[in-house]
Every structure is written in structure tokens, then in C-alpha cells.
Amino acid sequence: MIWDLHGHFSGVDGATVDERIARLMEYADRMGVERQVFFMGWPWSRDPTPEEFRKQNDQVLQAISHWHDRAFGFAYLNGRYPKESLAELERCVADGPMVGVKLWVSFKCSDRKIDPIIVRCGELKAAIYQHTWLKVQGNSPGESTPTDLAILARRHRSVPIICGHTGGDWTRGIRAVRAEKNVSIGIGGSEPTAGFVEMAVRELGADRVIYGSDIGGRSYASQLAKVQGADIPAADREQILGLNLKRMLTPILNAKGMKR
Template sequence: MTDAIDAHAHLGSGFRPWRTDDLAADLVSTAADSGIGRTLVSTLGTRSLLAHPGPDDLRAANELTAAAVARFPDRLAGVVYLSPEHPRASLDELDRHVADGPFVGVKLWIAMRADDVRLDPLVARMCELGVPLLQHAWYKTVDGTPDESTPADVASLARRHPSLRIQMAHLGGAGKRGVADIAPHPNIVVDTSGGDPVLGEVDHAVAELGAERVVFGSDAPIRDPATALAKVLGSQLSERDRRLVLRENALRLYRRLSPA
């Protein structure tokens, strides 16, 4: 497989040092070495990871993503970072980078739970533009935050907005409980990121959701793309299902993403 699509990776300086000081170039070269053709990237802060970014923080983060995409247009695709705490600024960023720019989706992190109705103005605009939402979710017993979404919150959002296409992040953080939460909602897919490879994790998600509802995501640079790929390549999936997970589902979800 030489054309996999990594549907979940990050830029910014809030991560521990990786290969070099040029994270965008490192993502591109590491992905190429691993057989990944395209990587979808968002920036959660230019100097640190910002759980509650302000309008200026959002603009700076998305400009960093835009600059990286402009450098590597055939290898990187942008996902715009928004915050429902700042709806006007977020709508402006959505229009700037999606309606009037090349970005292919939206990223929401931990500023607000996914079941909060204050997301609705952003969701309405996402649906108008036809772009999906990459929503962070995790079941945590320690180190969680009050505004961090669980898979149950994502299921609530999907139930309220059945036309919104949602990529729920972190199969490794959702576990079997999270898979069960989202199973009734066909507008949700789950990505394979979150934690180290666990035997049977991807196989279980495919068995419960169908191969069309699981997409490959590494969460790089938090996880090396090669380690993340091991979750899928070490599964018992058929070649057809493996290709759906590694490539075809991302193209179907991110309709603005070029298949080249």
C-alpha cells in the first residue's frame, strides 16, 4: 500500500521534539516512508496546545496550517481548528479556509463538549459547505477535563444533526464502549488513533460498525505513523476492508480531498 490517507495528524510547536524543527517536512517525509500519500493536518496552537483558544489564537493556528499546505499541496490537506466558545471568529475562520480556501474539514478539540447546543451555528455552516467534523473524544478515568467530549457526547451530536458527517477521533480512547455508543449513528466514523496498537481493536470496530465506518488516523506526531499503521496492517481484515480503512473511506468522508 503506497497511497494510504492519514486522516488525523497535527502541526504546531506544542508537541515534544520530533525529527527536526520542521514538523511539516517531517510529517511529509515520514508519511512517504510509511506508504502514506496524503496527511490531513490541523494546528491546536502555535506555541502550545490550546484547549480554549481565543480568536487570535485560532487565526494564528490556521495560518500555520495554511502555510504548510501551501508548501506541500500534494501531500498535506488542511483541517481548520475552531472553538464554539468564539462562534463569530470560528465562522470567519471556516469561511476563510474552507468556503474561500482549500481546507477539507473542521477540527474541534476540548473547548466544549460535543453535545452542547452552542455548537449548532458552526454545524449548520459545516453542513452548508459539505465538510466533515473531526471531533476529539475519549473515555478517561484520569487527566480528563470538564469540557472534554466522550463518545456518548459525539453520539448525541450525531443524533441532533444526522446530516453532519463526523469523524470521531481515537478508537484507542473510545474502546468497545465508545464503539457501542456510536454504532446506531451511520453519520459517525471512528479513526484508528489513540494509544498503542491493541490486538483485535480494529477488527472489533469493523465487525461492529462495518468497514466503511473506520478510517486510518495516526495522531502524529503524538504517535509515529508507522506505529499507527500497525493497528490496521496487523489486523485480520480482508484486503478490501483494509483498503477501505486506509484510503477509500477518507476519500468518501472528505469530499474535497483529491484522490490523486
Template sequence: MIIDAHCHVWPDEIARKVLADRPVGLDPVHDGTLDGLRRTMDAAGIDMALTLAVANVGRTVRRTNEFVGRVDRSRFVPFGTVHPDLSVEENLAALRDNGVVGVKLHPLFQEVAFADERTREILVALAENNIPVLAHVGSGGDAHQNERGAPKSLHEMMAAISGLRLIAAHYGGYQVLDEAERWTVGTDIHLETSWPPSMGILPPERVISIIRRHGADRVVYGSDWPMTDPATEIAAIRALGLSPEDENAILGGNLAKLLGIDLPASG
């Protein structure tokens, strides 16, 4: 089973507007809609995907979770949104009322900082309710945005919060892999493999070293759809020459275990 941990989606009428205003050098290769994601998954042989929906401001948290909560659960796992402008209970209610099973944090686009006490209060509540979190970690914006999601801040945050199931996107440090190797590799989190425009631009020997030092059982495949092509990212993982057991675990088994998704019987 292949499960993509990192797929951004928007309502059809919003996707085109959102993708028209992306950072230079990150041109989308797919359309950002649920139908587009399903077609991409079918073409790439992907069984399931985490559908990530992010509210940049507090007032759109509930309707964002309403949207992602309506996805087809046979193919999609809804990861919704929280925001520090809302109370802890308002955030939890917006997730619970829509059956959203996880949360995507995006320090580049939200007023969310790992060092912010308001963010930590929400994450403590998510940990207490066993709600997993996938977070953008690293750079990609201006200096202030990058500081909000810095690997060192993530390390300090995780030391202060007990029991949080966290997946750190981009090997724990997008565009700052040296910092990721210092602060996130080897810690008690899951690392996710996406690296726009493609993880294929990373030296394979460095990726293999990170996987071995962190533990292949705590690494999960993600593409960062629609900014990258999932089939290309899967091929890059398969080209690493990992053992079949480690390759299968990274491509889906580890994430299935983390989220409690039943794997098909082998044989």
C-alpha cells in the same frame, strides 16, 4: 493509496514548545513539523495526510488557519480550527479565506463541548457548507475535559445535527472503549483507528469486532502523529487479517471517498 487521517502539525518554532508539555505517558516520537511529517510519510509509504491544526483560544483561530492553509496540497489536506469564542461567520471566514477544507475539534485542549449550544451552532454551519470534521472523542484529560468530549455527548450531538460529515477519532472513545461501543459504534459516523501510544495495545479480536459491527466502509486509518509512529500503526492494521478489500479501504479508500480525493487507477 494510504492516507493518514490524524497528523498534528505546528509551525517549526512552536512545535518544540507544544510537544514539551504533553500528558504523561504520551511522549512524542516525531517532531510535529511539516518537514518532519513529510519524512515520516515517505519512510512509511504514506501518500497523503490530513494536517490538523488546533487553536486553543478564539484569538488564534485565523493565524492557525493561515498556517495550515499554506500546506503542500499534493501531500497534505488542511484541517483547521474553529472556536466558540468567535461568531459562526468569523469561523467560516477564517476557513474559507485560507482554503481550509476540514476542521479538527479537540475538547481536551479547546473550550469545545459536544453539548454546548455554541459548538453545535458552528457544526450546523459546517454541515450546511459540507465541511467535514474530525473530533477527538473520549478521555485523556481531567474530568471536565473528558466530559466535553464524551461518547454519549457526541451521540446526542449527532442526533441533533443533520448532514454533518464527522470522523470520530480513537474508535469514538479514547480510553473509554466500552462507552464508545455503546454510543458510537454502529452510528452514522466514520471511526478513526488511532489509539496512543499504539492501537497495538488493543486486543485484535476487539478491534475486528468493532470494525465488523460498524462497517469496514466507515473506518479510516489515522496515526495521531507525532505521538505515535505511523508505520507501526499501519502494521497493526495489516496484522488484523482483514480482507484485502477492507484493509485497503481502511488505509485510504474510505477517507478518499469521504473527502473526494481521486484514487490512482488500479492496474
């Protein structure tokens, strides 16, 4: 069973999201991906205004509307606009079909202004995916590191949070979040460097490691390889490929009466 945490509508042709998601699902079928999470529309907006993130979420809502049995949506929010983000969380998750949120590079997640969003996600049992990177040349101004995420996680110990990309430099990223038991890592969206998943399982435990691809900019092939090529027990592989994400989403899926 493969559930994929991380997908976009890029990398394929198509004038509409409906066309693009149909094309992407062909690739998912080939690779055995049963469920695919999507967030953000296009064009990319690194620091979206409320109007922009609402529009992007509309695209996701449209795309998943015909794929309820296969696709999940996470709402794209911006911590720089907490009030509007909370309203969007209500629209897309509390009152809509989405089951999580995506926070990208506009606002460091260590900033307390983001706390109301995290608290509300906890109440809704919505998954929280926070992008992180550790670029040796330096992150962009609002781009969070795994250390930022660890600071956030310490303020919300009862809320599960996903450390997106594990900071890219996973040797440091894994260490940065290791002590925060409410943090899982997303392993998608980086090169398929060997040893990543082995170290993650050793340091965090398999139950804190979640497969995702970051399609269509990345391939299923390179990202699945991180798990399927790792020297880990078969049971750990199953957890990482799908069971962990399913476990995380089960409460909100049950609350919404959605198929698991």
C-alpha cells in the same frame, strides 16, 4: 493507498512549520502515506481564543501551501466562540484551501451552541473531526466523550462526523456511536491494542472506520499496525487505510477543484 486523517507538527525538529512538514513528509514517504491531514499549530492551546486559533490555522495554511499534492488542512475551531469560529470556517474552508474542521477539548460537542458550526460544515461538505476520550479517571471539563458525539450526531443526521480516537477506550467508544450511521470513527492516537479494528469492523462496518495516526506524538508504525495487523478482509483494510477518507473528502475536493 494510505490517506492519514490525523497529523500535527510535533515530534520533529524545526523552527518553522515549513521545516517541520518537510521532515514529517519524509516519514510519510517511508510508510507509504500518500496524503496527510494536518490540524492545529503550536504551542498547544486547549481552549484557544479566536486570536489563538486563527494563528494556529495560519500555521497550517502556511505548512500546506507547499504541499498541495500531499497535505490537507482542517481548521481548528472552538465551540465556545461560535461566531468567531464561523468566521474562521469561512476564511479557512469556504474561501481558503482547508477541507475540514477540528474540534478539541474546550467545549462539549453535545452542547447546542456548536450547532451553527456543524450546519455550515454540512453545507460546505467539510469533514468534522471531533476529539473524544473516555478517561477512567475522568475527562477534562470541556472534553467530549463518544456519547456526547452521538448526541450531536442525532441532531445532524445528514452531516458526516468523525469520532476522534474512538474515545480511547474503544470497547466503549464503538458501542456509544454504533447506532448513529452518520458517525465514522478515527482510530488514531491511542495505543495499538489488538482487537480494536476487528471490533470496529464487526460492529460498525469497514466503511465507518478511518485510519489516522496522530503524528508526530504518535508514530505511523503503531497506528498503521492497527489496520495492517488486524484480522480483516483485504478489501476492508483498503477502505480503512484510505478509501473511506477519500470518499468523505471527494465532494469538497471536487468543489474546490483540488487533486484527489
